[in-house]
Amino acid sequence: MMDFIVIPILALLAATAVTVARIRNLWAAVMFTGIYSFLSASWMLILDAPDVAFTEAAVGAGITTILMLATLSLTPRRHRKSGRLSSEDFEERPSKSPLVPLLIVTITGCALVYGTFDMPHFGDPNAPIQVYPQPSFVEKSQPDMHGLPNVVTAVLASYRGYDTLGETAVIFTAGIAVLLILRKNTDDQGTSESQSVTGENA
Amino acid sequence: MTDFLGLYNYWIVIFLMMTGFYIVIARENLIKTIIGLNIFQTSVFLLYITMGKVTNGTAPILKGSHSGESHGAEGHGAESHGAEHGQELHSAAEGHLDSGVEAVTEIYSNPIPSVLMLTAIVVGIATTALALALVVRIREEYGTIEEDEILEMDRNS
Numbered sequence: 001m002m003d004f005i006v007i008p009i010l011a012l013l014a015a016t017a018v019t020v021a022r023i024r025n026l027w028a029a030v031m032f033t034g035i036y037s038f039l040s041a042s043w044m045l046i047l048d049a050p051d052v053a054f055t056e057a058a059v060g061a062g063i064t065t066i067l068m069l070a071t072l073s074l075t076p077r078r079h080r081k082s083g084r085l086s087s088e089d090f091e092e093r094p095s096k097s098p099l100v101p102l103l104i105v106t107i108t109g110c111a112l113v114y115g116t117f118d119m120p121h122f123g124d125p126n127a128p129i130q131v132y133p134q135p136s137f138v139e140k141s142q143p144d145m146h147g148l149p150n151v152v153t154a155v156l157a158s159y160r161g162y163d164t165l166g167e168t169a170v171i172f173t174a175g176i177a178v179l180l181i182l183r184k185n186t187d188d189q190g191t192s193e194s195q196s197v198t199g200e201n202a
Numbered sequence: 203m204t205d206f207l208g209l210y211n212y213w214i215v216i217f218l219m220m221t222g223f224y225i226v227i228a229r230e231n232l233i234k235t236i237i238g239l240n241i242f243q244t245s246v247f248l249l250y251i252t253m254g255k256v257t258n259g260t261a262p263i264l265k266g267s268h269s270g271e272s273h274g275a276e277g278h279g280a281e282s283h284g285a286e287h288g289q290e291l292h293s294a295a296e297g298h299l300d301s302g303v304e305a306v307t308e309i310y311s312n313p314i315p316s317v318l319m320l321t322a323i324v325v326g327i328a329t330t331a332l333a334l335a336l337v338v339r340i341r342e343e344y345g346t347i348e349e350d351e352i353l354e355m356d357r358n359s
Contacts (some may be wrong), residue, residue, distance in 0.1 A: 010214050017221040017241055026233055033237050040244050048261045048311035049251045052319045059327050060244060067327075071233060071334040075341040092231045093348055101228035109220040113213060121208030123257035130256060130312055138262055138310050151262040151313040156320060167321050174328035178335040 006046055013039045026090040030068045037061035051152045211252040218245035230349040232337045236330060243326050247319045254312035262313040 016036045023029050037060035044053040076089035120127035141154040148154045156164055222245060225238025337347055344352050 014214065014217055014221075017218050020237060020241060021221050021225050021228075026231065029234060029237055033240060036241060037244060040248055043248065044251050047251045047255045048259055049254065049316040049319070050261050050263075052247065052251060052316050052323070055320055055323050056244070056247065059323050060240075063327055064240060064330055067331055067334050068233065068237070071337055074338050075233070075347050077346070092229065092234060098224075098228050101224055104227065105220045105224045108223065109216055112216045112219070116209050116212040116216070119209065119212060122211045122252060123255050123259075124208075125256050125259075125309070127253070129253055129314070137313055138264075142264060147264075149264045151264065151310070152316045152320070155313055155317045160317060160321075163321060167324050170325050171328050174332050178331050181332075181335045181339050 006043070009039055009043050009046070013043065024092045024094070025087060026072055026092060027069075027087065030065060030072065033068070034061045034065040037064065049152075051150070212249070215245050215249045215252065218248070232340065232347040232349060233334075235349075236333050236337070239333070240326075240330060243322075247322060250315040250319050254315035256309055256311045259309040259311040262310040262316070264310075265308065 013036065016032055016039060020029050020032045020036065023032065037056060041053045041057040041061065044050075044056060072090060077091070120129075124130070137155050137159070138151050141148065141151050141158075145154040145158060219242055222238045222240070222242030225241065226235050229235060229238065340352065341347050344355055346352060
């Protein structure tokens with residue numbers, strides 16, 4: 001029964017990824033990236049990870065798409081001197097022969113597939129990741145967290161609390177860095193304007 | 203054939219990963235490169251999440267108001283009610299499902315990959331935002347976001 005849902009989602013995921021690789025128009029590529037994130041969120045939900053699915057749908061399909069669209073609107077390729085932006089301003093230039101990258105990617109993919117033959121099978125309850133640590137977090141989180149039902153939240157906020165704090169620090173650092181990078185230009189303009197003003201005065 | 207049924211999730215993930223890798227190395231548009239990185243990143247999330255799945259499992263959200271009495275088993279997998287089953291639960295969970303007349307067994311998928319990937323998603327959006335800000339700066343400085351044109355200008359200057 002589940003296969004009727006999973007197989008179309010996986011096929012759509014693969015098709016979307018290939019479309020992103022092939023399409024030239026950057027607006028369309030960004031939109032397909034959003035679709036790709038949403039499809040992977042759907043698969044994560046089927047794989048019993050609703051927390052990750054929510055986060056991926058909100059952050060991956062939402063915020064990333066918005067950031068990329070904002071970047072695109074700031075970086076058009078100007079075909080004409082004036083006038084409105086058209087879709088041509090967001091076209092990629094045709095790239096060189098894709099044969100060498102395709103070869104590299106194929107070889108890497110084959111090596112990785114060869115590596116999966118030693119992996120535990122999908123859904124195997126005796127895989128090492130399911131067996132250790134013993135007792136598991138599912139068992140321990142109930143007495144430790146006084147009956148908090150969601151184990152993912154319990155582990156994230158409690159056992160890995162310092163890591164989550166570090167994650168917040170990463171976000172903060174990235175925000176400051178983005179502000180500094182984007183602010184520099186207006187600062188330069190400001191100083192040059194003030195210099196020209198002082199030059200006129202002198 | 204059993205290999206195919208058991209390992210298809212890894213192969214899907216590898217296919218998606220290689221698509222992202224291809225975009226990164228074959229395309230010269232900087233925004234397209236970041237899109238490729240994003241696809242690669244999402245496929246890594248999927249790789250971890252598929253590892254945590256247990257057959258017939260459900261999301262690791264504990265049910266009901268049973269506290270204290272219940273003992274988990276099968277790694278992160280199962281939780282059982284009934285004290286007489288508490289000790290032998292380290293054997294296979296399927297057995298309990300089959301013979302589960304008096305023992306109500308619940309199998310949970312592994313929460314650890316979910317926790318790790320939640321952190322990774324948030325860090326990923328931070329790096330993406332930083333990369334996009336750098337692209338905006340490069341566009342202001344060079345007037346283009348095509349990698350080879352930028353390198354050309356750098357060589358000529």
